[in-house]
Amino acid sequence: MPELGTAYDPASVEGPTYQRWMDLGVFEADPTSGRPPFAIVIPPPNVTGSLHLGHAFQHTLMDALSRRRRMQGFDVLWLPGMDHAGIATQNVVERELAKEGKSRRDLGREAFVTRVWQWKEEYGGKILGQMRRLGEGLAWSRERFTMDEGLSRAVRTVFKRLHDDGLVYRAERITNWCPRCLTALSDIEVEHRDTAGELVSICYGALTVATTRPETMLGDTAVAVHPDDDRYTHLVGTLLTVPLTGRQIPVVADEHVDPAFGSGAVKVTPAHDPNDFEIGLRHGLPSITVLDERGVVTVPGPFQDLDRLEARPAIVAALREQQLIVEEQRPYVHAVGHCSRCGTVVEPRLSLQWFVRVAPLARRAADAVRTGDTVFVPAAMADRYLGWVEGMHDWCISRQLWWGHRIPVWYGPDGEVVVPDADEETPSGEGWVQDEDVLDTWFSSALWPASTLGWPEQTPDLERFYPTDVLVTGYDIIFFWVARMMMFCTYVQPQVPFRQVAVTGLVRDGRGRKMSKSAGNVVDPLDWMDAYGADALRWTLARGANPGVDLPVSEEWVQGSRNFVNKLWNATRFASLNGARVPEGELPGDLSMPDRWILSRLSRLRDEVDVLYDGFEFAKACDSLFHFAWDELFDWYIELTKVPLREGGAAAERTRLVLGRCLDTLLRLLHPVVPFVTDVLWRALTGGTTVVTASWPTVVGAHDATAEAELRRLQELVVEVRRFRAQQGLRPGRRVPATIVGDLALWAPQLGALADLTVTAADQLPAGLAVVTTAATRVGLDLSGAVDVDGEILRLRKQLAAAERERDQTAHRLADEGFLTKAPQHVIAATRDRAAAAGDAVARLRQQLQDLEES
């Protein structure tokens, strides 16, 4: 058995242990094994990313799930990989180029893409190493990347199918445009934030219109009023003059207008606002684009070449000069869309883009959840998913980027549009060009659960591991990714991509605030792993993991986890120093009461933890494990073993086996969450190869209610004596001679060990002792008369008051006719027991007080 030092040192253990796991090949799936399959695909982290607490959190849960399944005898595939993160990666490489004074256009498309690949090979995927640090048991031989040959083929294949089925189309629409990233964005890549802007009311001749974006008036093609708005019906159909440009535009009546907003009349700029675009379509209005892709004014005149944000005050000033401003509200707080990547204010822009026709796909994705083919945990998250999937607009999938899957569409010289099959030759020759744009990264990763297993080929992996068992992800990703995977995977396969979706909350700081760079409260999980070990971090995260609920963490909690890990270390160290070992077969039949008690508790723990793990109730499972380990096994059972271990002989031998059984089981139950320390300790304790492939504990033994009840009485007695000692100011280590009388007299040595007494069992208490009593046992302590009587009276009175309160409450309830006739039998019986116990305690305490007061 290896030497175990007095404190656990994670730094010296974790690296070699992970390497050992890799050498043993324990994380690789083996489709030929004949064991039942269990699969999880990792939500692919971003190739530019590094491990943050959110990853650490979800990865810990996925690792715990797959480690437990592995121990349960499943053939586990936890499949690693990354996505290419179109915008983010392109930004990184463009910044690098900028340092050299170059732009991607200087390089040209092909050279730029080569450069990104080089960057990826050299610097990308830093996170994969960090994931090993955390101990993640991934099947590394199957690592995938969204831009791999196979996955790219899957993307082309699904695009082709969608196109042939009329589910992707190209159209000129208003899209969310980022003037900094120079690309279109989907609806969910836009964050609406309350922003202090301005609301300016402008005189348009006969009407006044209010707007937060005066600069767009250069592109106005109408003014709209509500059809039922009596104030303006006479103006509908007349022409107004747009100030500054002098253009004549009509007044139109449209249901969309809110008569209560401003004057009830709104300017209509179809090329720069999604609602206005709809109005424009309904009334056949022209669209005039006045801003270029960078948000710069293109209209000839005094405002040309001004950025939209510079043009705004310039135009207001010009209007003010002409006395056409009716009112200005500043600040005016309203929701403004920002690019979720770079924070730039999004510019709605009219452009030609590819879209996915969502409705038919969404219907299938929603049905799969309604019928229970895919189950959300917690169940309430399904409503969130359904509500969103059913209200989803068509999805803009083209991105004006170079890094990503280039849209597999070719345009011919005579207006032909060709989408070749993935294996087909692509059109070439005079006048043929491929679409310049790439696909949204979410489009590229939507098939991830199927394509990483080989789709579109019917591979053995796909056959065996699809549908995957669980997807673990945060509720903030349900819309981004879960919905898209559900749509695409159910479109190409008869089955759903995953049977269960375990939804987690978000990691927050210790005060419950969202972690963000601007708040300065971002924590690097690597720092905490350096300081306290990977297990401590994992334990902290798992112990806070209530399904779908946010998780606040702070350094103090990681310290607490480190303390627990260290306690586990020292308890096992105690056991191994005392010769604990795992029984080969059955335990001996002549177990002591403490043995039967701890085995009974262990058995209950195992049952509980099993159910909790199955329901993704990590917080509760960890809580049960923690309390069993610390409050029962370590604080009571280990203390109790000191008696037989000291005694030696058969009693000691039996104790070593029970202790070995308990720790062996506990370490295995803990292993999914804290893999490193449990592996080292389990190997030291059992001499086995690795706990990673040890079997999951099944039935431990029978529940023993008798032993549990007897131990509870012993605990009560011990606590009473300790309380007495503390009250009397006795030094904790001082061994006090004592005599015990009553039904717990059998446990005199144990009481002595636990309460620092030297105890003799007797039939009667000698006179002159200070007496501590519980139900049917009395313990007399020989303090040689030096008893603090007043303090003792105070202590007893307090207990008496509590007992009297309990007696009165239960008596009152038992006198209630309604209670007796309507409450269930077991509640009535329990109340009677409580009442009796309280009555006994009152009598006992009164007697004790009387004795004291008389002495």
Next chain:
RNA sequence: GGGCGAUUGGCUCAGUGGUAGAGCGCUACCUUGACACGGUAGAGGUCACUGGUUCGAACCCAGUAUCGCCCA
């Protein structure tokens, strides 16, 4: 404006009808032969508010207030 969720000890959270809990923090004592990353004892809550249902409500129902999230 619409939807969802929350409100329990100093902090962060469990607790779905029958004796109010945990972790951390706090107080006192203790370096005893697994562990001071430890041990023992202890203090601390009218479960946001109002009303209702019930023999009995932190829990169920209605309303109010405050906060958070998502969507417009």
